[in-house]
Amino acid sequence: xxxxxxxxxxxxxxxxxxxxxxxxxxxxxxxxxxxxxxxxxxxxxxxxxxxxxxxxxxxxxxxxxxxxxxxxxxxxxxxxxxxxxxxxxxxxxxxxxxxxxxxxxxxxxxxxxxxxxxxxxxxxxxxxxxxxxxxxxxxxxxxxxxxxxxxxxxxxxxxxxxxxxxxxxxxxxxxxxxxxxxxxxxxxxxxxxxxxxxxxxxxxxxxxxxxxxxxxxxxxxxxxxxxxxxxxxxxxxxxxxxxxxxxxxxxxxxx
Amino acid sequence: xxxxxxxxxxxxxxxxxxxxxxxxxxxxxxxxxxxxxxxxxxxxxxxxxxxxxxxxxxxxxxxxxxxxxxxxxxxxxxxxxxxxx
Numbered sequence: 228x229x230x231x232x233x234x235x236x237x238x239x240x241x242x243x244x245x246x247x248x249x250x251x252x253x254x255x256x257x258x259x260x261x262x263x264x265x266x267x268x269x270x271x272x273x274x275x276x277x278x279x280x281x282x283x284x285x286x287x288x289x290x291x292x293x294x295x296x297x298x299x300x301x302x303x304x305x306x307x308x309x310x311x312x313x314x315x316x317x318x319x320x321x322x323x324x325x326x327x328x329x330x331x332x333x334x335x336x337x338x339x340x341x342x343x344x345x346x347x348x349x350x351x352x353x354x355x356x357x358x359x360x361x362x363x364x365x366x367x368x369x370x371x372x373x374x375x376x377x378x379x380x381x382x383x384x385x386x387x388x389x390x391x392x393x394x395x396x397x398x399x400x401x402x403x404x405x406x407x408x409x410x411x412x413x414x415x416x417x418x419x420x421x422x423x424x425x426x427x428x429x430x431x432x433x434x435x436x437x438x439x440x441x442x443x444x445x446x447x448x449x450x451x452x453x454x455x456x457x458x459x460x461x462x463x464x465x466x467x468x469x470x471x472x473x474x475x476x477x478x479x480x481x482x
Numbered sequence: 483x484x485x486x487x488x489x490x491x492x493x494x495x496x497x498x499x500x501x502x503x504x505x506x507x508x509x510x511x512x513x514x515x516x517x518x519x520x521x522x523x524x525x526x527x528x529x530x531x532x533x534x535x536x537x538x539x540x541x542x543x544x545x546x547x548x549x550x551x552x553x554x555x556x557x558x559x560x561x562x563x564x565x566x567x
Contacts, residue, residue: 347563355556359533383564390559430565
């Protein structure tokens with residue numbers, strides 16, 4: 228089996244992180260768990276018994292993510308540097324903390340999809356958006372800004388493709404992840420556009436995970452009961468789950 | 483207030499809007515209210531998941547007096563890895 232690390236981006240206090248970690252370890256047995264911490268330095272220092280990395284970049288700490296052009300490049304750079312000590316890791320499964328894995332081997336299922344599709348990266352709601360009315364690309368002449376980055380990095384001839392993908396999670400080969408982390412967002416582009424577009428123009432093959440979109444839809448916020456009920460409908464993971472880890476911590480999986 | 487305004491706009495689109503069709507796939511996308519205002523064509527109700535590309539529809543006959551603007555979803559993202567080439 229390929230070695231996968233589950234990277235979880237969180238800002239929660241240590242006691243909450245411990246609960247989250249326990250749940251994740253139950254659903255990803257044998258896989259490494261790396262905490263990318265976007266909270267305070269004090270809380271980070273108080274997190275014990277964890278493989279962890281602190282994220283300095285202020286662009287991850289946004290409130291209105293789209294308007295403030297939230298970026299995960301600081302996260303990816305920190306994780307990529309941390310993974311330098313682990314050459315055995317072949318795949319990186321990146322997750323935000325508002326995701327609730329619902330099946331054991333969640334990462335393995337995405338890995339199987341990526342391998343079947345011969346993809347270097349996979350994500351949810353992957354769409355081509357250049358020339359469209361997608362709200363993210365209409366804001367602040369993003370198409371022009373992305374064009375500058377494409378001209379600098381693209382190895383695809385005369386390709387002006389711009390992609391969008393849900394930012395809450397992504398699955399990357401080691402090569403794709405490290406190559407993505409090495410690129411700086413000099414133009415201030417929202418991460419949901421930056422990540423898939425840069426990967427595409429670096430020459431990687433990126434694929435959608437269509438079978439799980441219904442459970443990951445960002446506009447349908449789930450309460451914990453709703454999230455757990457998705458197991459019976461075949462969901463691998465629920466997103467976004469209200470109050471997850473802070474107000475409510477799952478203890479048992481309904482059969 | 484925002485929620486009430488959203489409900490009212492939704493009701494307006496449902497009553498006055500016309501069915502939007504994805505020009506590429508023929509799929510029905512729901513109702514959209516399109517109208518001209520201050521030199522621009524405004525579209526209200528394009529809240530479906532697929533991003534859409536507007537374009538003038540091609541015609542079989544030469545027609546000077548009228549053109550149609552249609553909306554199409556881009557094709558599925560399915561590009562090969564080109565790093566090894």
